[in-house]
Amino acid sequence: MTVASIPNWFSRGVADLFPADAAETALQNKPLRVKLGIDPTGSTIHLGHSILFRKLRAFQDAGHTAILIIGDFTARIGDPSGKSATRVQLSIEEVEENSNTYLQQLGQGQDPNLSLLDFDTPGRLEVRRNSEWLTDLNLPKVIELLALSTVGQMLAKEEFANRYENGTAISLHEFLYPLLQGYDSVAIKADLELGGTDQKFNVAMGRDLQRHFGLKPQLGLLLPILPGLDGVQKMSKSLGNTVGLTEDPLSMYSKLEKVPDAVVEEYLTLLTNLDLAALPNNPRERQKAMALEITRLRHGPEAAAAAQADAANLVAGAAGNGAAAAEVPEVSLGAVNFPAKAFYLLSAVGICSSSSDARRQIIGGGVKLDGEKLSDPNQEFQSSTELEGKVLQLGKKIFRRFV
RNA sequence: GGGUCGGUGCCCGAGUGGUUAAUGGGGGCGGACUGUAAAUCCGCUGGCUCUGCCUACGUUGGUUCAAAUCCAACCCGGCCCA
Structure with missing residues (x-):
């Protein structure tokens, strides 16, 4: 195999590719069916998610077919992959709404130059929902799937291994998830599945299932998990270290x-x-x-x-400067009852999470109004005219202009 | 199903009747320093238009002047046994 024949768009940033020697040949084939599954449980896509979509887009641009699988079935049951807390089951409506929000964020119906995926070129994108084939899986079929894996294999999976080791609960139905995700690959006849490195087990499971059902096993292409803004933990909404796409x-x-x-x-x-x-x-x-x-x-x-x-x-400390302030996000004073004390103002306007938090921030010396430090949380503002147009600064990076 | 240990604030983890909104660590936020960073140092870290008042230690009820701490039932989890 000559490495040179693998294009950069394919290999850039890749953490793992398996089986490694199959890629070159595969790429010479007809348009590949490239699978990427998403879980419509949340509603905001951040940069961490986007690396997978970027790679998917690269496949599209190279002439392959992207198969975006919306895990609506899985989401409705409630993905237990988090830690202890059982996920709230989502209603069909919520799943549908989340899915649409996702597609919008990915750029459906928007400027193709700024959109994450190519929605317009014919043959480059299929959006599928896994309820399509999972809803009607009958028990014999489910048993057939379960028989393809063993407890040992499941416990070898890092996530389960850790939990087992730490004595954290593992529910039986969680074992079904890798199998169902793998079955998605069977259903759509995937040639390659994209995922984060944490998906290795599930992607490999897809290969096993495809082989079992007489299909050619997919390739697995894994990308790193993007570290969040803290540079340590993975980018994740619950950790508050994300940058949202929108x-x-x-x-x-x-x-x-x-x-x-x-x-x-x-x-x-x-x-x-x-x-x-x-x-x-x-x-x-x-x-x-x-x-x-x-x-x-x-x-x-x-x-x-x-x-x-x-x-x-x-x-540079030019918060009051007109030119700079033009781009500062605005915040309405409409919800504020005057006269308003400083701490109440900050929470009423949503800059601080609570009035107690606002009080702390002010006492801590982290709040400035038009560049001037606010030191008294009880300082009173008599009316909105007193504040309109002024720029409030919290910490080093949060700025809001009152309107 | 039986035995046993355990469920504390964002996380881990002290506390076993009374200055306990609850020790400590991590994380987070703010300040100094800096490259708008890292490292380091300092402060803060339940809510409330707050000189005070509310909620909080799995849930519910009970004992007590007073409970996270004692009692009961229930829920949930670990381990061992079946």
């Missing part, structure tokens, strides 16, 4: 340009197509280039450049 340019840029050095290269590799060798060596410059490019990919060049300029101005 975030405004300024907050997207601001968050990205302060990401820990340790993950900048990974972000560059996985979230952009930039030529890493062509970038400046200075770590700060690379960080900025990364933030700018990711923002550009979602919002276009003008908005990205403006975000970069605004971010620089704001942090």
Whole structure:
């Protein structure tokens, strides 16, 4: 096998490919059916998810067919993969709503240049729901699936192994998940399945099931789990270290340009197509280039450049400066009852999570109004006119203009 | 089903009748420093338009002037046995 024959769009950022020697041949074949499953349990897609979609898009652009599987069946049962707390079962309506939100965020019906997937070119995308084939699986079939795996195999799976080791509960139906996901590959005759490295077991299960049902086993292409803004834990909404795909340019840029050095290269590799060798060596410059490019990919060049300029101005302490303040997100004073004490104001307007939190922030010296530090949480504002147009700053990176 | 141990704030984990909104660590947030970073140091870390008042230690009920701490039932989990 000559490595040179594997294109960069395919190999960039890949953590694992199996079976490794099958890729070259596979790529020469007719359009591959490339599977990616999503779980419509939440409603916001962040950059961590997006690396998989970016790879899927690369396949589309190379002429292959993306099969986006919405795990509506799985979601309705409640995916137990989290820790202890049993997931709330989602209603059909909720699943449907989440699915639509997902598709919108992926760019359905939007500017094709900024959208994550290619929705328009015929033959490049199939959106399927796994309820289509899972709803009618009968018990004999389910037993047939269960018979294909053993408790030993399941317990070898890292997630289960850890939980078993730690004495955390594992419910039997959780064993069904890898099998059902694998069965999706059978149902849609996948040639390749994309996933995070945490999906290795499930993707491999897909291969086993396909073989069992007389199909050619799919390839597995795994991408790393993207670290979150803290640079340590995976990017995840519950950890609060995400950048959402639909975030405004300024907050997207601001968050990205302060990401820990340790993950900048990974972000560059996985979230952009930039030529890493062509970038400046200075770590700060690379960080900025990364933030700018990711923002550009979602919002276009003008908005990205403006975000970069605004971010620089704001942090330079120019919060009251008219030019910089133009891009500051606005917040309405409509819900505030005057006269309003400072701590109440901050929570009423949603900048702080609670009035107690607001009180702490003010006492902690982290709140400024038009560049001037607020020191008394009980300071009273008599009317909204006193505040309109002023810029409130919380910490180093959160700015809001009152309207 | 039986035995046994256990369920504390975002997480881990102290506390076994009374200054306990509850020790400590992690995480998070804010401040200093800096490259808007890392490391380090300091402060904060239930809610409430808050000089005070509410909720909180699996759930419910009980004992007591007073309970996370004692009692009962129930729910949930680990381990061992079946």
